[in-house]
Amino acid sequence: MAAETGIRHAPQPALMRVIGLNKTYVQRRPFSRKEFVLGACKDVTLELPRRRVTALVGESGSGKSSLATCLALLQQPDSGEIWFEEDQVSAWTAEQLASLRPKIQMVFQDSAGALNPRFSAAQIIEEPLEIQRRASKPELRLRALALMEEVGLSADCSKRLPLTLSGGQRQRLAIARAIALKPELLILDESLSSLDLVIQSEILRLLVDLQSRHNLTYLLISHDLSLVGEIADFVAVMHAGRIVEHGPREKVFGAPRHGCTRELLAFARSLESDFQAATEVQA
């Protein structure tokens, strides 16, 4: 219910605010008239504080990715307001939005699907720079190589095709592409879900590094609460299209108010405590 998510003006103005966002999808079977209306996001109200990591958690199908695509300006919500840095961008025209896009970038879950398989790694990073005319032709390659170094990709990866890289390297490439335009908000849609633990921790460290270096704000979408617990400052819980809980991580995880949050936490905690019990050296 919207009632549970009252938000007050934070001491430091938030980078992005969403008020009452609705997004529905309409499906129709080819031979019938009946339409199925899928309410992906219902009356979502959310705030993304500056230079902090806000996590969006919930089960699969709760509407997290739909919300993410609306926030990334990749889709138009049906109704509601989106505010970015004191501007109501949901009322903007396409041309105005074009100037905003470099500031909000997204990293997807499936890196193999999100990167052009025919471009080399360097070309993938150069593409947004070229489109946005951020660098002259000779500078493009230098910028791309610098970014690759920043995310921990060795220079000899620059000519390789994305499918020849490992999963972790691909995600680094996707991150490099995302920060090429110096965004302010980075949306990570389950970007770490399919990675090995070892790689996951390395990418996590990279993300924390990048955040402090570039003053980034993160929206981390994940179903993995243990991961969220490691990195998030604030947590929003989504269930059936609505935000049911939202607050500092310690509060949401320490004293969850909604049944859905409690359930998610219970499962994640039981896995962790099993492991802890298994590793505890008996006195």
Add this chain to the structure above:
Amino acid sequence: MHRLPSNPMSRDALPPLLAISGLSIAYAPGGQFLALDGINLEIAAGEIVGVLGESGSGKSTLALSIPGLLPACERFEGSIKFRGEELRGLPESRLRAIRGAKIALIHQEPGLCLSPVMRVGSQISDVIRAHRRLPRKELRQKAEAALAEAGLPDPLRVYHSYPHQLSGGELNRVVIAQALACRPDLLIADEPTRSLDARLQTEVLNLFREFNRKFNTAILFITHNPALLARLASRVVVMHSGRVVEEGPMARIFRQPQHPYTQHLLRLVPQSLICKATASETTKREAEFGTFETPRKVAYGG
């Protein structure tokens, strides 16, 4: 009648269900780069063994090599004995009889392991039909029973559904039902819970435990996440770059890991949810965020 005294050694002399020794596999021409290097592994009947390793450690190669599903390799040495029978070099027809019926394999991404244009129930019946000649009605009953055993509350509806009509959790159970429909002796599960949320992961682990308990199915559980093995495995084998770097009872490995790689892996498991945050951190965070008030949407502007 003269009875032989029961030999206390005879029980240990039972051959293990699966015995891999000296397995070395290389794909690339030249046979230089070894995907697997001298692997030794044993699984007893009804045992659950966890294989810990990252991508590239050779665990998927190991999983595929046991039922003989690898493409032609440059080098394939060593022996894989299932119930005392050497699997390497068996004719394909014999291997096919073993696959599915005695050794079952579950891949990553279960949703992709089902044909999208066939009903789920017929895909399960097909597996049973591949190994036993049964009348159609009985096949269907067995498939439905398999779905019910896998914990689906409405097996009839699922039987008639197509994969895209089912949720992620239901698909997982369907794939497990399919793998265990013929009651195999050994189930090889290669990262069956990757990308699943905690609830589905727990469900899968519980299902595996239940099948192990009920039908004495041995399980080779391959994963990169040690936390999943804590609840399931009795023995753990740690793999790195194609070699076994450590192995032993799960309790010992998790409590006193010897090899630095194992120690590194175990340290990386997130434990964030069960560590309590200090009170000062909480108040600091609240001050940043602003405390909550009950419901009021305040207009923003300035």
Add this chain to the structure above:
Amino acid sequence: MRFLARRLLHAGFLLAAVSVLCFLFTDLAPGSFFDGMKLNPQISPETVAALKAQYGVGKPLPLRYVLWVKSVFTGEWGFSFAYDSPVRELLLPRARNTLLLTGTATALAWLIAVPLGVWMAYRPGRWDDRLGMGATSLLLSVPELALVLALLCFAVRTHAFPVGGMTSANDEQLGLLARCQDLLTHMAIPAITLVLANLPLLVRHVRSSMIEVLDAPFIHAARGHGMAPARVLIGYALPAAANPLISLFGFSLGGLLGGSLLVEAVTGWPGLGPLLLEATMSRDLYIVVGAVMVSTFFMVGGNLIADALLIAFDPRVRTD
């Protein structure tokens, strides 16, 4: 049903538009049927003028179009100057002959292409696959004309098949079985040509679609369950690979009336093609319009059937 009704409406509009265009183009072509007559010194100009008035040739185009549409609804489909009969009576038997030929050839082509493509996809890179690919490349590059002439040459040399025509001269005197046999031997050359011309494309499509599917995880999983390779290929891979093939089948159906003109003309098969050719040359425009309309009808119908088949066979399209 709404979907189907919409498509039928679109088809109707398409046919109407094609008929208008066809009328326009035949009208734009220089000359008329009666010009040939004018050159004939034995026919007086007055006769020509009278004939012209009788057939309404001098009337304005829109009026002629309306009259033609009316005759379509009355079942005449226009009137042929050369044959002095309603177009329908000329078109239908010819269309039937063409369908006999192309129907057989298309069915044969598909029946050969699917197993061949599946077999080649099962063993990509091996000698039989390479051979198949080479043969299809060769066939694709040989023009249909060369194929049919080569076959005719072969028939003439070896007397294995009758050369040209659809029936033998003593057709009336033969019993039913003998008539069928006679028909088949006459059909052999044109049918084989059409099969050879269409086969390579079908085989390649089947092969590439199957190769793509055979790489899918669910095929590996099916193998892992111990299913026989035949079952995996035919029961699992082929249905999943069927989507592009169904669309292709729709095209095949659509081209049944239009794709065999050259072969019919060269082998003397009395089908729609030679009729259309003759009518075009002599400006017998109502036959031209009629033949084009029938061909278009088949093409549109073929696509519609392909869409319906796709919905019937792919459950994902159904409930998406």
